[in-house]
Amino acid sequence: GAGVSQSPRYKVAKRGQDVALRCDPISGHVSLFWYQQALGQGPEFLTYFQNEAQLDKSGLPSDRFFAERPEGSVSTLKIQRTQQEDSAVYLCASSRNREPLFYEQYFGPGTRLTVT
Amino acid sequence: GDSVTQMEGPVTLSEEAFLTINCTYTATGYPSLFWYVQYPGEGLQLLLKATKADDKGSNKGFEATYRKETTSFHLEKGSVQVSDSAVYFCALSSSNTGNQFYFGTGTSLTVIP
Numbered sequence: 001g002a003g004v005s006q007s008p009r010y011k012v013a014k015r016g017q018d019v020a021l022r023c024d025p026i027s028g029h030v031s032l033f034w035y036q037q038a039l040g041q042g043p044e045f046l047t048y049f050q051n052e053a054q055l056d057k058s059g060l061p062s063d064r065f066f067a068e069r070p071e072g073s074v075s076t077l078k079i080q081r082t083q084q085e086d087s088a089v090y091l092c093a094s095s096r097n098r099e100p101l102f103y104e105q106y107f108g109p110g111t112r113l114t115v116t
Numbered sequence: 117g118d119s120v121t122q123m124e125g126p127v128t129l130s131e132e133a134f135l136t137i138n139c140t141y142t143a144t145g146y147p148s149l150f151w152y153v154q155y156p157g158e159g160l161q162l163l164l165k166a167t168k169a170d171d172k173g174s175n176k177g178f179e180a181t182y183r184k185e186t187t188s189f190h191l192e193k194g195s196v197q198v199s200d201s202a203v204y205f206c207a208l209s210s211s212n213t214g215n216q217f218y219f220g221t222g223t224s225l226t227v228i229p
Contacts, residue, residue, distance in 0.1 A: 004159070004177070033217075042122075042205050042219030056216065091160070105217070107152075107160040 004108035015021045015081045018071050021077045021111045025094030033105060034067055035091040043091050049075060084102070084113045095096050118143045122206045122220030129196055129227050137191040139206035139225045142211075142217075147210035149182050152219070154203045163191075163204070192206040196227045 002012075005024045013019050029051055035043035045059040051072035060067070064083075069075040079086055088093050089112050091103040123138040141147060151173070159205040164173030169184035178193045187204060206220040 035217075035219075040221065041220050042120075042207075043217075044219070045216040048216070059216070104162045104165075108184075109159045 004092055004106050006090075006108040006111050008111060009109065010112050010114075012116060015082060015084060015115055017115065018052070018078065018080045019082055021079075021090050021113070023075045023077070023092030023094075023108060025073065025075070025092070026096070026106055029073075029075075029094035029096050031052050031095040031097065031105075032069055033093040033095075034075070034077050035093065035109070036061075037089040037091055041090070046077070046090075063076055079113075082113075084115050087113055087115045118145075118147065118208060118210060118218050119178045120206050120218050120220040121209055123223055124221070126224040126226060129225070131198055131227055131229050132195045133227075135193040135196045135225070136216065137204055137206075137225070138222060139191065140188045141187050141189065141206075141208050141225070143187075147208040149180070150207040150209070150217070151178070151189070151191050152205040152207060153182055154205065154222075157170040158204070180215060182201075196225070198203050198229055201225055201227050 007022045034046040035046050037043045043100040047067045048056040064080045066078045089110040092108045093108045094107045119142045121140050148167045150165045152160045153163045154160050164175040166182035168174040172181045180189050180191045203222045203224050205222045207217050209217045
């Protein structure tokens, strides 16, 4: 496999529905990140995993947002009871090292979520 | 808290023109600084980085120098090409932010032939 993949690429949800967004990182990458990118803005950090451990979830905007990476590979970002303000592109990135400060994060193409 | 302020766009240049995209940062620690690029229809890609003061990152003809005295990391290229048309994001990460990256709002560049 080449890079980071995300699915679905586009998701339309009615307000109040639950959604699940999937991220397949590059094989062997230890670190995995989720970001939220609103229209015309830069990505904003949501949460970070090192293998299966969620080490930082300080960026999750509310308790409706939940992320998991149970086997240290694929990750799922779940949003419960979606609201219109959740409409954004959700980006996943992975990095091969435990110390990502000095190593490249590889980004997926993102999932564009539209809540109507 | 830590943050990045990036020059607003959009920027439109003619081919072979000189490019500068300004980026300044606020950080309480000693951040690493990055420029990411997003080509149309593609994901974010790392363009260049600098991990300490006075370092110069360079790639594909782009350069940026980590200036601690002015808290800046301006992106420059001497002669832009049509293929450089993209959105450019400045970002930082530091020990104070753990593993978080802080991104600027992005600057859209269009290069016309």
